[in-house]
Amino acid sequence: xxxxxxxxxxxxxxxxxxxxxxxxxxxxxxxxxxxxxxxxxxxxxxxxxxxxxxxxxxxxxxxxxxxxxxxxxxxxxxxxxxxxxxxxxxxxxxxxxxxxxxxxxxxxxxxxxxxxxxxxxxxxxxxxxxxxxxxxxxxxxxxxxxxxxxxxxxxxxxxxxxxxxxxxxxxxxxxxxxxxxxxxxxxxxxxxxxxxxxxxxxxxxxxxxxxxxxxxxxxxxxxxxxxxxxxxxxxxxxxxxxxxxxxxxxxxxxxxxxxxxxxxxxxxxxxxxxxxxxxxxxxxxxxxxxxxxxxxxxxxxxxxxxxxxxxxxxxxxxxxxxxxxxxxxxxxxxxxxxxxxxxxxxxxxxxxxxxxxxxxxxxxxxxxxxxxxxxxxxxxxxxxxxxxxxxxxxxxxxxxxxxxxxxxxxxxxxxxxxxxxxxxxxxxxxxxxxxxxxxxxxxxxxxxxxxxxxxxxxxxxxxxxxxxxxxxxxxxxxxxxxxxxxxxxxxxxxxxxxxxxxxxxxxxxxxxxxxxxxxxxxxxxxxxxxxxxxxxxxxxxxxxxxxxxxxxxxxxxxxxxxxxxxxxxxxxxxxxxxxxxxxxxxxxxxxxxxxxxxxxxxxxxxxxxxxxxxxxxxxxxxxxxxxxxxxxxxxxxxxxxxxxxxxxxxxxxxxxxxxxxxxxxxxxxxxxxxxxxxxxxxxxxxxxxxxxxxxxxxxxxxxxxxxxxxxxxxxxxxxxxxxxxxxxxxxxxxxxxxxxxxxxxxxxxxxxxxxxxxxxxxxxxxxxxxxxxxxxxxxxxxxxxxxxxxxxxxxxxxxxxxxxxxxxxxxxxxxxxxxxxxxxxxxxxxxxxxxxxxxxxxxxxxxxxxxxxxxxxxxxxxxxxxxxxxxxxxxxxxxxxxxxxxxxxxxxxxxxxxxxxxxxxxxxxxxxxxxxxxxx
Numbered sequence: 001x002x003x004x005x006x007x008x009x010x011x012x013x014x015x016x017x018x019x020x021x022x023x024x025x026x027x028x029x030x031x032x033x034x035x036x037x038x039x040x041x042x043x044x045x046x047x048x049x050x051x052x053x054x055x056x057x058x059x060x061x062x063x064x065x066x067x068x069x070x071x072x073x074x075x076x077x078x079x080x081x082x083x084x085x086x087x088x089x090x091x092x093x094x095x096x097x098x099x100x101x102x103x104x105x106x107x108x109x110x111x112x113x114x115x116x117x118x119x120x121x122x123x124x125x126x127x128x129x130x131x132x133x134x135x136x137x138x139x140x141x142x143x144x145x146x147x148x149x150x151x152x153x154x155x156x157x158x159x160x161x162x163x164x165x166x167x168x169x170x171x172x173x174x175x176x177x178x179x180x181x182x183x184x185x186x187x188x189x190x191x192x193x194x195x196x197x198x199x200x201x202x203x204x205x206x207x208x209x210x211x212x213x214x215x216x217x218x219x220x221x222x223x224x225x226x227x228x229x230x231x232x233x234x235x236x237x238x239x240x241x242x243x244x245x246x247x248x249x250x251x252x253x254x255x256x257x258x259x260x261x262x263x264x265x266x267x268x269x270x271x272x273x274x275x276x277x278x279x280x281x282x283x284x285x286x287x288x289x290x291x292x293x294x295x296x297x298x299x300x301x302x303x304x305x306x307x308x309x310x311x312x313x314x315x316x317x318x319x320x321x322x323x324x325x326x327x328x329x330x331x332x333x334x335x336x337x338x339x340x341x342x343x344x345x346x347x348x349x350x351x352x353x354x355x356x357x358x359x360x361x362x363x364x365x366x367x368x369x370x371x372x373x374x375x376x377x378x379x380x381x382x383x384x385x386x387x388x389x390x391x392x393x394x395x396x397x398x399x400x401x402x403x404x405x406x407x408x409x410x411x412x413x414x415x416x417x418x419x420x421x422x423x424x425x426x427x428x429x430x431x432x433x434x435x436x437x438x439x440x441x442x443x444x445x446x447x448x449x450x451x452x453x454x455x456x457x458x459x460x461x462x463x464x465x466x467x468x469x470x471x472x473x474x475x476x477x478x479x480x481x482x483x484x485x486x487x488x489x490x491x492x493x494x495x496x497x498x499x500x501x502x503x504x505x506x507x508x509x510x511x512x513x514x515x516x517x518x519x520x521x522x523x524x525x526x527x528x529x530x531x532x533x534x535x536x537x538x539x540x541x542x543x544x545x546x547x548x549x550x551x552x553x554x555x556x557x558x559x560x561x562x563x564x565x566x567x568x569x570x571x572x573x574x575x576x577x578x579x580x581x582x583x584x585x586x587x588x589x590x591x592x593x594x595x596x597x598x599x600x601x602x603x604x605x606x607x608x609x610x611x612x613x614x615x616x617x618x619x620x621x622x623x624x625x626x627x628x629x630x631x632x633x634x635x636x637x638x639x640x641x642x643x644x645x646x647x648x649x650x651x652x653x654x655x656x657x658x659x660x661x662x663x664x665x666x667x668x669x670x671x672x673x674x675x676x677x678x679x680x681x682x683x684x685x686x687x688x689x690x691x692x693x694x695x696x697x698x699x700x701x702x703x704x705x706x707x708x709x710x711x712x713x714x715x716x717x718x719x720x721x722x723x724x725x726x727x728x729x730x731x732x733x734x735x736x737x738x739x740x741x742x743x744x745x746x747x748x749x750x751x752x753x754x755x756x757x758x759x760x761x762x763x764x765x766x767x768x769x770x771x772x773x774x775x776x777x778x779x780x781x782x783x784x785x786x787x788x789x790x791x792x793x794x795x796x797x798x799x800x801x802x803x804x805x806x807x808x809x810x811x812x813x814x815x816x817x818x819x820x821x822x823x824x825x826x827x828x829x830x831x832x833x834x835x836x837x838x839x840x841x842x843x844x845x846x847x848x849x850x851x852x853x854x855x856x857x858x859x860x861x862x863x864x865x866x867x868x869x870x871x872x873x874x875x876x877x878x879x880x881x882x883x884x885x886x887x888x889x890x891x892x893x894x895x896x897x898x899x900x901x902x903x904x905x906x907x908x909x910x911x912x913x914x915x916x917x918x919x920x
Contacts (some may be wrong), residue, residue, distance in 0.1 A: 004631065044850055049458045051622050051853035052557045053583045055495065055576035076867040077858075078452040079444045082214045083207065083308065087195045087463060090216030091816030094196035097218065101201045105826040108144070108203040108219040112574070126287075127571040130292050130484045132494030132560050139170070139291060141224035141265040143232070143258070144203060150223060150263060151273045155418065156199060158274045161190040163373060164421060166277060167391035170226070172295040174304060174369050176284060177267060178303030179388035180277065181371035182338045182441075183439040193306055206283040207307040211453045211488055212859050217287045223278050224265035227257035266291065270391065270421075284848045288574055293493045298525050298855070299340035299369045309338070309441040310483050310530050310861065313522040324427060326382060329440060339372035339444055340387070341435040345524065361434045364394035370435070373423070380490035382428035385414075394424040395434075436524065444861055452867040454857035456586035459501065461850050463547040467874040470542040470858045471510075474867055477536045482507065484519060485528035486854055487586075492579035497555045499852045502547040503529045510539045532735065541872070559727035586855030637864040799891060 031039075075585075098808040101108050118128040119141060128138045163181035168174055190759045195216070196205035202221035208213050227233070241249035257263060260272035267281040284305075287290045300311030319325050333339050337625045344366030364370075365388070374385035383399060399405045401418040410411045411417075416425060427432075444450075474480070484505045503526070506515045519529040552774045557579070562573045860867055 003130045009038055026221045043389055045461065046851040049851055049853060050817065051456060051583065051586075051855070053580070053587070055557060055561060055579050056563075056573065073868050073870045073894070074451055074453040076449040076862070076865055078446070079308070079450045080446055082450075083209075085191070086214035086216050087192075090207055090218070091196040092204040093216065093218055094198060094203050097203045098198040098201045101203070108201050108220045110218070110222075110286075113356075115222050115224060115282075120142055125570075127568065127574070128290050132564055132568065132571055132575050133555055134292075134494070140856065141170075142225065142228035144222050145225060145258065147199075147279075148202070148224065150225070151260060151275065153273045154199070154275050154803050156194075156197060156274055156276050156279075158271045158458055161276055163371065163387050164270065164275060164423060165269040165700055166387075166389050167261075167268050167270055168389045169264060169268055169278075169281075171266050171281075171291055173267070173281070173297070174389045175297040175299045176234055176281070176294055177199045178299040178340050178369040178371045178387075179306055180280065181373070181387045182299070182340055183306050184332050185371075185373050186338070189307060190276070190651070194280065202639075202887070204279050204285075206285065207392045208279060208287050208305050210287075210491065211485070211585065212303065212450075212454075212857055214308065215287075217283045219279065219283050219286055221275075223262050223282065226265045228580040229258075229262065230254065249274075267887070268714050280406055288490050289571075290577065292486075293490055297490070298439060299342070300372070301525060301527055303338050303340070303439075303441040307338070307443055308440065309534075310445045310481055310528075311439055311441045311525070311532060312520050313525050314438040314440060316436055316438065317521060319432070322432065326375075326377075330372075330376070333372055335377050337440050337674040340369055340439045341372060341431065342369045342437050342439070343435055345436045352442040358485055363394055363400070364434050365390075365393060368505070371578060374562040375428075376414070383414070383425050384431055385423065385425055386429060386431075388422035388424075391422040392420050394465065395426050395430075397424045397430055397434075399427055399430075399697060407608060432528075439525075447863055448861050449863065449865055450859060450861055450869060451856055451867045451869050452859040453871055454585040454855065455853050455871050456588055457544070457546065459499075459546045459854050461548070461852075464544045465506075465544055465545045469544065469872050471872055472540045472542065472657070472858075472860055472867065473870075474535055474537050474540070474864050476864050478534065478868075479532065480535050480864075481530060481532040482519075482542065483528050483530040483859040483861070484542070485857050485859065486526075487582045489767060490525060491582060491812065494555075495575055495579050496554075498550050498554045499854075500526065500549045500551070502854075503856070504545045505529065505542050506545075506905060507531070508543060510541060513541075542854065542858055546854055546856070548854070550850070550852070557771045569608065577906050583855055585857065586794040612833070663837065716895045895912045 008920070041604065058107050058502045080804050084306050097108055113128055115128045118125045126135065129141075161184045163184045166181050166184070168177050179671070180190075183193075191458075193206055193208070194204070195207055197203065199221075203218060204221065205218050206215055207216045230238070230253050237253070238249070241253045243249075245252040259269040261270070261271070261278075264278050267277050269277045270273070285294050288294055296311075298311075300313065305311060305312050324491065329337060330339065337648060343361060343364050369389070372384055376383050378387075386395070388394060394400060397403070401420075401424060406416075414425065451472075453470065459466075472482070482505075484503050486503060488502055504519055506518045507516045516535075517531050517533055519531050548722055561572070561576075858869055860869060
């Protein structure tokens, strides 16, 4: 079908007619498109932004953590201070537990992470394997035993820890094991993590780095196994071992399936009696809550957790100078930096599992992390030593085991042995081609200091620089590493919520217009961004830009709380405590300066409000005085006209009596003039009133009626219209009921103006245009109390009409009496949003509005002991600071005013130039 046919078919109805109008057309919009858009954005973002800070009720630990957080300005401290404190506390805890266990003659059982009870109480538990909100069925260990029951001669280290010891188990934590391989290649780094142990009692203490500070974790010596216990194994397996080994069947079964490193379900050492790796993995899993929490991640982040370093993510295709990258970075591996590499970042973007099979990269596993162990340059060859944490599956290209590049000389030069142990050599050029991503972690020694500060910020839907910023004060020049990070969500997995955040920052120096540097953008890692550079002494500002994404399908912390408080209370307590302690970092605690600023703002706001009220009252009094002045002037003019009218009327009646002209009685006197003595009227005036009655209705236009009455008066020879001192004298006809004048309906606009005038508190005595009946006795001449109903807007033509109405004057002096002032939105055009009803604008929409709140922290590593960080929030008494767009923003060029240099030292606005060009 062609496009035209398809388009026509869309407009055919069931009867087959083309371009027929739908039977149920869409209703016409009740408001303009711009108002619809404004209304949408008004309801898009919540009016009550906030963050769930405490999952557990009355969490005293979180309160203590919040109380201990630095307030105001954070000062620098030794980078190793936090580690030293955590290591000391860990050693004390292990020693205390060992003493307690020896006193009661018990081995240590970790009640907070008891994997044996947790496994064998399934399906009621699995808190050590699975996080909140889901069950990770992939993890299926069969039994649990202590180290002394698994290994014949267990040793924590055998010839120290090395990368060749590492073998991955049934967990997707290759990223963590690659980090272990990387740090094991640098002397003493593993020993800094495993700080205390008592192997006899079965207690081990480890320290890890989290959110800018070190903390310790204590575990027992129980480990998961792949095989079930003898009395729980399958009957067929049991029968097989009994048939082969007889009475020794059970011992043979345990020797085969439950002894040595090969029996472990998760990570294991290559040596059958070495234990440091599975225990380290268990401690890392406990620190994060469970084993599923460490399934999948980034090697750089794991190295940060194990060393306290700072990781930068690099794409191979983004390297500008490969020579410089080799000389200044790769060759510094195991010295200033640690490196890891990975593959297949975009391998699945076309949903293809064949895009990066082993053959495509010659043995390099896709979506897998590797460790760079060494980098050498010998005899014109640049080679890297790489390790696969699986302990197998190696590179099959040039310089792989058994390739033609290897000679006896090269084997001795590089101290290499062939074997499928996961360790291989590869050329620098092949690394850049086969690996897509590098993660470089900078290490810090005792010469560095760290300064950090945390806060909480609202993240708008439109990504822009936040009003809250950090300031850094340096007292001496030197290298500096700036890190902007968010909370590590892995520690409270399941309660992360629906929002994810991408961080970015830029560094400005106070007093300069342009920024100095921007953070190095990470591609996959979202936990932190950083930059390193040399800075001079001074004060610098770190402006944050945070991008938020929302996955509405995910559970909120409140949802998890509701579903888990009864089904998994222990897991909820453990995860909730981790959540509360983490978010306590972001508690905004007012400093004395903040309190003074708020008090100052409140005082200024009060003064400003009082000035505004005084101004409004003054304007209202002035308006009332002006109106009263005009009312008095108009009353004076009307009194003069009435007096003149009565005088001429008396003279005319006197003249009529002298000539003895008989007067014709009229029938049906008006109810407003129904008195015993009826005035005789001029025949010409009566005829004029009848002529007006025969005309069409003037559609509520009072001015036309007045003009017609004046015209009739002139045609009848009435000489009562004359000018005196600028006033117009009008004739008042006496009308009978049979000579009833035209009734004029006030327009809806006039009615609304009257109502508005009353609502605004103006006087109820307003000038009437046309009324039926007399005014109340206490009403001033020429005025009528505003009618209580709409019927009062219909006026008849009584004898006081002509001098009652000033509508024919079109006077700017009197117009203010009849029309309310325009509102500011009417004068300025308005934006449409003000027209939204208050009850709709104030209420939250039916769907959850945007409510993204992020806890962020700034860490600064420097060699300046006096480095300080301060949080600068927008002053209440000041407006938000405008931050310019970045140089590579697509809207940078089109959003700024252009300037062109006409002469040296002289500039001219481009708008002026355009105007001059057009005029020319």
